[in-house]
Amino acid sequence: MITTEIFDILLLLALALIFARFLGYLFNRIKQPAVLGEILAGLILGGIALIFFSGNTFTIFNYQIVFSNLDYSSEEFRLIAEIGILFLLFISGMEIRASKLKKMEKASTLVAIGGVILPLSLGFLTAILMDFSFKESIVIGLILIATSVGVTVRTLLDLNILDTDSSTTILGGAVIDDIIGIILLTFALGIGSLMDAVWIGFRIALFFFIFLYIGLRVIDRILKLSEKIHLPKAFLSISLSIFLLYAFFADKSGIAGIIGAFIAGVIIGQSFESKKIEEDFKTIGYGFFIPIFFVWVGTLLWGGEIESFSSIIEIGIFAVIIIFISIIGKILGCGIFAKIAGFKNKEALQIGVGMVPRLELALIIATAAISKGFITGFHAHQILVATILMVVVTTFITPFLIKATFKK
Amino acid sequence: MAKQDKLIKDFYNLKVSQLMDKRVWDLPIISVNEDIYHVLAILGGRNHIWVVEDKESKELIGVITEHDVLSILAPKHLPSYILGMPNLSSIQHGTAKTVEDIMSRRVVTCDPDEKIIDALLRMVKYKLRRLPVIKDKKLFGEITLHQLIRKYYQATQYHPIVEDEEG
Numbered sequence: 001m002i003t004t005e006i007f008d009i010l011l012l013l014a015l016a017l018i019f020a021r022f023l024g025y026l027f028n029r030i031k032q033p034a035v036l037g038e039i040l041a042g043l044i045l046g047g048i049a050l051i052f053f054s055g056n057t058f059t060i061f062n063y064q065i066v067f068s069n070l071d072y073s074s075e076e077f078r079l080i081a082e083i084g085i086l087f088l089l090f091i092s093g094m095e096i097r098a099s100k101l102k103k104m105e106k107a108s109t110l111v112a113i114g115g116v117i118l119p120l121s122l123g124f125l126t127a128i129l130m131d132f133s134f135k136e137s138i139v140i141g142l143i144l145i146a147t148s149v150g151v152t153v154r155t156l157l158d159l160n161i162l163d164t165d166s167s168t169t170i171l172g173g174a175v176i177d178d179i180i181g182i183i184l185l186t187f188a189l190g191i192g193s194l195m196d197a198v199w200i201g202f203r204i205a206l207f208f209f210i211f212l213y214i215g216l217r218v219i220d221r222i223l224k225l226s227e228k229i230h231l232p233k234a235f236l237s238i239s240l241s242i243f244l245l246y247a248f249f250a251d252k253s254g255i256a257g258i259i260g261a262f263i264a265g266v267i268i269g270q271s272f273e274s275k276k277i278e279e280d281f282k283t284i285g286y287g288f289f290i291p292i293f294f295v296w297v298g299t300l301l302w303g304g305e306i307e308s309f310s311s312i313i314e315i316g317i318f319a320v321i322i323i324f325i326s327i328i329g330k331i332l333g334c335g336i337f338a339k340i341a342g343f344k345n346k347e348a349l350q351i352g353v354g355m356v357p358r359l360e361l362a363l364i365i366a367t368a369a370i371s372k373g374f375i376t377g378f379h380a381h382q383i384l385v386a387t388i389l390m391v392v393v394t395t396f397i398t399p400f401l402i403k404a405t406f407k408k
Numbered sequence: 409m410a411k412q413d414k415l416i417k418d419f420y421n422l423k424v425s426q427l428m429d430k431r432v433w434d435l436p437i438i439s440v441n442e443d444i445y446h447v448l449a450i451l452g453g454r455n456h457i458w459v460v461e462d463k464e465s466k467e468l469i470g471v472i473t474e475h476d477v478l479s480i481l482a483p484k485h486l487p488s489y490i491l492g493m494p495n496l497s498s499i500q501h502g503t504a505k506t507v508e509d510i511m512s513r514r515v516v517t518c519d520p521d522e523k524i525i526d527a528l529l530r531m532v533k534y535k536l537r538r539l540p541v542i543k544d545k546k547l548f549g550e551i552t553l554h555q556l557i558r559k560y561y562q563a564t565q566y567h568p569i570v571e572d573e574e575g
Contacts, residue, residue, distance in 0.1 A: 035489065076419035088489065150486065153494060157484055171496070275514055276534070292491060360489065 009076040013292065016077075019045055031158075033150055033395055035294050036358055039388065042298020046072050058377050072299035077292075084293030084372065085364055086247050086261040087285030092276060093265020101175075107341040108172025115173060116180050119144035119329030126325060130318065136379050138188045139369045143387050144326050146181035148359035148395070149174040155399040156354075161406055166347045170354035171319070173334065180337025181361055182262055189256045189374055198256070207253050211246060211260070215267040225275045236280045239268055258368055297363050300370075300384055306326055311378070319386040323393050330355045346405070351372040353401040357394045362387050412564070419560055424527055425520035427559055428541050428549040432466070435550055439463050440470070442507050444480075444499070447539065451477055458540055458547055459511045466547045468540055470511035480504040517542040527551055 019041035027037030047212065049070035071077075120141040127137035152170055156162045186204060219242060226238035241263045250260025268274050335352030366387040370380050429435070436450050436457040450457050451474060459470035484498050497504040504510050518527045518539045527539055531553065543547040 091489075150489075150492065153496065154486060157486070157501060160501060162496060162498070272514055286489060288486070 005066070006076070009080075012072060012077050013080065015045055016041070016072075016153055016292055016295040017288070018135035020295050024291070031399070033148075033154075033156070033359060033397070035150075035185040036392060036395065038291055039298040039363075039391075042072070042295035043301050044124055044298075045295065046068075046109065046299030046302040049299075072296070073303060077296065078371075080289060081293045081296030082257075083287035083368065084285070084296070086243070087281070087289045088293065088360065088364065089182075089261040090243050090265035090268075091281055093262040093267075094269035094274060096175075096179075096266055098270065104176065107169045107338065107343070110174055110337045110341045111169055111334045111351055111355065112176035112180060114332040114340075115147065115177050115330050116145050116184075118333030118336075119326060120184075122325045122329045123322070124225070126321060131233050131294060132379060136375050136383065138236075139366065139375050140190060140383060140386075142181065142185055142225045142365050142369075143362045143383070143390070144329060144358070145168055145184065146178045146358060146361035146365070147174040147330070147355045148357045148361070150359060151357035151395045151398050152354045152402065155402045156400075158405065159406060160213035162182065164350075164406075166343070166350040166354065166406075169338065169341075169343075169351055173306060173351070173355060177355075178361055181365065182259065185365055185368065186259045189372055190252075191368070192314070201213075203253050204255060207250065207255055208263075211249065212265055212267065215246075216270065219267050220271045220273075223268075223271055233280070235273070236277050239274075239281075242268065256372060258364065258369055265362065272329070282290060287401050294363075297367060297388070300367070301388065304380060308374075315382050315385050318382055319389040322386045323390045326390050327356055327397075350402070350405045353398070353405050357398040357403065359391050359395055362391055413562060416560075417420060419563065420523060420525035420528075422524045424518050424522045424524060424541055424551055425549075427524060427555065428520070428551045429555060430549045432547060433495060435547065437463060437466070437547065438472075438507055440506075445506050446508060447472055447507055448477065458503070458550070459507055460547060467545050468515060468517070468542060468547045470507075470513050471515045471540070472507065472511045476510050476512060480510055480560065483510070495542070515540060519543075520548055524556070528556070557560050 020038040023037035023041040023044075024034030025037070027040075028034050049072050105268070122141075123144040124137045124141035128134075128142040132140065152174065153162075156167050156170075161167055187200075212301060222242070223235065223238065226235050229235075229238075246260035246264035247257035248260070253258040268277075271368040285376060286300060331349070331352035333352075335348040338348035338351040339345070366384050369375050375383060423554050427569055436454045437460055438446060438450065438457050439462045439524045440459055447457060451472070454532055456471060456473045458468055459472060461467040461469055465486060478501050479495070483500060484496070497509045516530060516539060518530060518541055520543055521542050530539065531537065536551055537554075538552040540547055
């Protein structure tokens, strides 16, 4: 082969970006989140790569054509995708404003809590009953927690009902349950890597103390210093390295890199200077790394060793159950807590329905658990497939549910 | 050119308080809990509004520019990835009701005793055309690019840069 191996990844990346954007655009046109299109892009590319491009050579006339080996399960591609997750978490951390969180009403917090407790416990118990291990069951529970605001917001915008009380509560609740999801994930992944619970608690506490508390005090000064380096985008470079260091140290202390990225985002987001780099981070993240992540998730669907027809059935049944729990859990959990917060029956139902869609964070939690080795083997693949199907189904049905419940 | 050089150096070394608009009563000011339509009324004629806690104390807590209004006036387009809190303030959807909903809380300010050169550099760095002048957290005046251009030009036309204790 003429090309060096390392450059094969350029082809992978280029195809991934083209497919991601094209399918993302098509999905937007049919009023579905672009993310789903990007996952589909991964599924298609992964299939094409497996079937046609696993290092075959073709001879046409006298020319021998050597196709590059398109291997979407390569470590290089995975690295780019994993950096994509970190960017996603960093950017969402950066957008969290303490002032806005404080303004959130109690109703949102209550709804978020209800929407965490019920799906988490239902998911966990069902998984245990279905003979999943303790760790796997925890992951299944966690996947069901985090509502994706995006789908609901789009529908509420389309219906022009963004200013109702139910809508405000849904939006607040969806932000809060994301944060709860991230915090619970921290604990869950910690349990896996070390069995000594006290030691984990200590590590997590230490990490939070050093990186959140001290971070808030020191980072601002470091950023101010970096201002003095008069080189193009030096400030961005320093912020990027802080972000990567946080992810690195979080991973090393057994907490998962995404938490580090999220905390780095929160800290840098609070600093005054972040105004100037927000757009830069979005350019790098949204333009390159994050779409690669969603494509990568799609390619993972080809990863499991599916031995027989019965294993496909098994995956299917499990997915149906998970989807059922994900919908019922949110409608009941959020609905009941909305009632407690003083909403009428109809509004409580609207809120429950609005909290149904899961997207980004569910995928992030599933892939983080897999890439940390927290869950492995056939069950890991089963959980990933179920998560993707749940994401597709919940985002697809939510607009219809919202339209039905908001009818006058 | 030596003369120009001297002039611009003198200009740089002036204090913000010497060139700023001191007529605080004439600055566009709004208090944080006022209605969005009041914002629109003012911005129809001005480029920006300083947001204060209340008009008595004049404690500066935010700023609204034309561009902030553009984002609530134009139809909403959501980004393809939404994690965290999307900005949903919009006139069309009734989610921009008060000053607080659209103001930006991070205001780049300057001090009356700072040199003009520092104010200019800050304008470059943050891509701004106006800075509020803050004294004890309170709005004390403002300095705009327009004013600075005018003052400098007048100086090149043999007018004194700093007029003798006028208003």
